[in-house]
Amino acid sequence: MAKIEVNGLTLDYELIGEEGAPPLVLTPGGRYARDTAGVPELGAELAKGGFRVLLWDRPGCGASDIAFTAASESVMNCEALVGLIKALDLKDVRLAGGSAGSRVTLMAAARMPESVRKVAIWWISGGPVGLAGLAWFYCGDQIAAASKGGMEAVVELPSWADQIARNPKIRDILLAQDPDEFIETMQQWGKAFAYRDDTPVPGMTASDFARLTMPVLTFRSGKSDMAHTRRTSEWTHEMLPHSRLVEPPWREDEWNYVSTFPMDLANRRGRFERWPLLSTMLLDFFRD
Known part of the structure; x- marks a missing residue:
């Protein structure tokens, strides 16, 4: 566990895995902290698979600071991620994120495409009602x-x-x-979450998507997931120059299923607790 100042904010983070291993950033969703059940467990699997994994608390999440000067919360978070990667001098990074983490991941990658080797995203929030x-x-x-x-x-x-x-x-x-x-x-x-007909992800324009020329692994959302609609995941895939759309390693109704889980940090329960199921597919993708 460590702290670092980025854009005037103190961010809480942790690096796991061998020093010198290829860097990989894992970003969770909601306003959940980096130690939320399932997040460090997935991070540990990725570290075991040969990566130096950065787990971090976004501004307003966990133990990090917050400010209200950015154009949106997503902009604040993605700019914090870009700043954190630069401050830690991480090169040629892999980015992975789910739910709000997928949005932050895409927005950060669009701001520094030359520094991002590969991207993996799942549970991409979208749709008129979902964004409302x-x-x-x-x-x-x-x-x-x-x-x-x-x-x-x-x-x-x-x-x-x-x-x-x-x-x-x-x-x-x-x-x-x-x-x-x-x-x-x-x-x-x-207002920044308002649905638009020209983009599946608020905060991302067509030109932003066009900058993401690195390989992207896009997990298709479940048909019953109204928070991260299936069409949003498919539309995001279509907007990305080099995306591969794949089925996730869990139930079709995964979001509705895990939404019934108790948020219980001590007993390692919560909506992300099954994220380690992604580890095999992520490792296969992120390895060169």
Whole structure:
């Protein structure tokens, strides 16, 4: 475990695997920390397979700091990832991510394509209703709380409990925000999730996709997954110059299935706990 300052934010991260091994960055979804059940377990399998794996807490997740100056939360996170890779002097990296992690992975790769060797993505959030749900999940309850009780109400939201417990500075950062300015920022961040007919992934344009000329492994989403629709995964594959669309190594209704799991860090339970099932396919893809 280590900390480093990137773009004025202190980020919490961990590198596992042999020093000098090819670097691979694993990014989870939601606002979940890097030690969420399934994430370090997958990281360990990838490290065992010969990679130097970077696990990191995105801004506003786990023990990392947060700010509200970026155009969107996804932009803040992808720019943090680009900065972190540069600060750690990682070269020729492989990037892997699921759910919000897939979006951050794609956006970061589009900002530094010359530094990215291969990309793997799964559970790509999309669709009109799915993206509307993200706008509420990430921004709606923040706006509701701030409008009713100011920033004092925001820091009491369950969505910040884990981050504040890990990094008490998060509470101070939130309380320092002007409520009206915070609400306006959340409106803008929510707007960034708006569905568009010209791109499957908010924050990615056609020219962004065109820059991703490296090999990409795109896992098809389940037909019943309304958060990460099947069409979103297929459309993303179609937008990428060198993507290979593959079936994931789990149930067709995987997202609905794992959404019933308890989020229990101590007992290693949660929505990502079956991510280690990806290890064989990821290793086969990422190895040269």
